[in-house]
Amino acid sequence: xxxxTHAHLYLEEFEEDIDLVVELMVEAEVExxxxxNVDSSSIESLMGITEDYKEIMxxxxxxHPCSIKENYKQExxxxxxxxxxxxxxxxxxxxxxxxxxKTFYKEQLEAFEIQIEWARDLKLxxxxxxxxxxxxxxxxxxxxQKGDLNGIFHCFNGTHDQGMRIRDLGFLIGIGGIITYKNSxxxxxxxxxxxxxxxxxxxxxxxxxxxxxxxxxxxxxIPIIADQLATTLEVKLEKVQEMTTANAFKLYGTPx
Numbered sequence: 001x002x003x004x005t006h007a008h009l010y011l012e013e014f015e016e017d018i019d020l021v022v023e024l025m026v027e028a029e030v031e032x033x034x035x036x037n038v039d040s041s042s043i044e045s046l047m048g049i050t051e052d053y054k055e056i057m058x059x060x061x062x063x064h065p066c067s068i069k070e071n072y073k074q075e076x077x078x079x080x081x082x083x084x085x086x087x088x089x090x091x092x093x094x095x096x097x098x099x100x101x102k103t104f105y106k107e108q109l110e111a112f113e114i115q116i117e118w119a120r121d122l123k124l125x126x127x128x129x130x131x132x133x134x135x136x137x138x139x140x141x142x143x144x145q146k147g148d149l150n151g152i153f154h155c156f157n158g159t160h161d162q163g164m165r166i167r168d169l170g171f172l173i174g175i176g177g178i179i180t181y182k183n184s185x186x187x188x189x190x191x192x193x194x195x196x197x198x199x200x201x202x203x204x205x206x207x208x209x210x211x212x213x214x215x216x217x218x219x220x221x222i223p224i225i226a227d228q229l230a231t232t233l234e235v236k237l238e239k240v241q242e243m244t245t246a247n248a249f250k251l252y253g254t255p256x
Contacts, residue, residue: 001029001030001031001032001241001245002028002029002030002031002200002222002223002226002241002244002245003030003031003032003033003034003199003200003222003244003245003248003249004025004030004032004033004034004200004201004202004204004219004222005034005127005152005174005199005200005201005248005252006034006036006093006127006152006154006155006174006176006201006202006203007033007034007035007201007202007203007204007217007219008035008036008038008042008203008204008205008206009021009033009035009049009057009204009219010035010042010045010046010048010049010050011042011045011205013205013216014204014205018049021218021219021220022053022056024218024220025056025218025219025220026056027220028219028220028221028222028223029223030219030220030222030223031056032056032057032058032248032255033056033057033058033219034057034058034060034089034090034127034248034252035049035050035057035058035059035060036060036062036064036090036092036093036127036154037059037060037061037062037063037064037079037092037093038063038064038067038093039063039064039067039075040063040074040075040078040079043061043078043082046059047059047086055255058089058252058255059088059089060088060089060090060091060092060093060127061079061082061083061086061088061091061092062079062090062091062092062093062094062115062126062127063075063076063079063094063111063115064093064094064097064129065094065095065096065097065108065111065112065129066097066100066101068104068107068108068111069104069107070104072104072107072110072111076111076114076115079115080118083118083122088124089124089125089252089253090119090124090125090126090127090151090252091115091116091118091119091122091124091125091126091127092126092127092128092151092154093127093128093129093154094111094112094115094116094126094127094128094129095108095112095128095129095130095133095137095154096108096109096112096129096130096133096136096137096140097129097130097131097132097133098131098132098133098136099131099132100131109136109140112137112140113140113144116140116141116144116149117144119149119151120144120148120149123148125150125151125152125251125252126149126151127151127152127154127174128141128151128152128153128154128171129154129155130153130154130155131155134153134157134158134162135162137153138153138162138165138166138169141169141171142165142169145169145170147170149169149170150170150171150172150251151171151172151251152171152172152173152174152199152201152251153166153171153172153173153174154174154201154203155174155176155178155201155203155207156173156174156175156186156190157178157184157185157186157189158189159189160189160190160191160192160193163189163190163193163197164193166197167193167194167197171197172197172198172199172247172251173190173193173197173198173199174198174199174200174201175190175198175199175200175201175225175229175244176200176201176202176203176207176209176225177202177203177207177208177209177210177213177217177221177224177225178207179209179225179228179229179232180209180210180213180224180225180228181210181213182210187228187232190232190233191232191233195229195233195235195239195240195243195244196243196247197247198229198243198244198247199244199247199248199251200222200225200226200229200240200244200248201225202217202218202219202221202222202225203217204216204217204218204219204221205217205218208221209221209224209225209228210224212224226240226241226244229244
């Protein structure tokens with residue numbers, strides 16, 4: 001089987017045809033999808049879809065760094081209450097984003113650290129967003145790591161050295177559609193990293209792999225990503241399938 005460790009299938013892009021998307025996903029042997037939250041506005045739809053597909057969709061709870069604004073303390077309070085009263089597989093998606101807006105960088109740092117401590121207290125993994133901030137997020141995890149933190153650096157597109165730092169922290173990297181992009185540099189930078197630290201993800205509806213780039217991404221495209229990863233690492237597709245699934249279950253726990 002395959003695992004999509006990061007998708008947003010609860011967003012409005014899937015409102016009209018989610019049943020078809022799930023059907024295609026199952027046909028593609030993608031048997032579990034892990035869903036990171038965005039902010040308070042997405043919680044209702046997140047909880048709704050995981051209730052409708054509780055056997056295959058597994059929710060996370062956290063506040064995306066792009067949603068850390070003036071009201072970030074209120075957003076964090078809402079997420080914290082949900083973590084205390086409902087069951088989640090991870091804290092996420094959390095981190096730092098310096099691509100769109102650096103106005104709230106200080107608040108992003110604070111929110112990231114707070115949410116990491118939630119994960120520690122709850123003994124949950126956490127999923128890291130690190131757009132244009134990979135060194136900053138690695139440094140934060142390194143500062144807080146006491147041997148009891150684990151998780152995924154989502155949408156990895158860093159250097160080999162950054163990948164090795166992540167491995168040394170005991171974290172995984174998420175390999176998504178950008179591995180299929182000609183000039184992304186991902187293939188070159190992960191070629192010498194171990195498969196034992198990798199999981200597959202789509203980030204649907206974003207970052208569709210070639211040949212669907214520019215269109216809505218879907219969880220049934222995971223095999224395309226897996227095939228490119230196998231080619232890049234020069235291993236059999238079956239090994240990618242087996243190892244990335246095992247890595248995901250080791251992190252999140254085997255679904256009940």
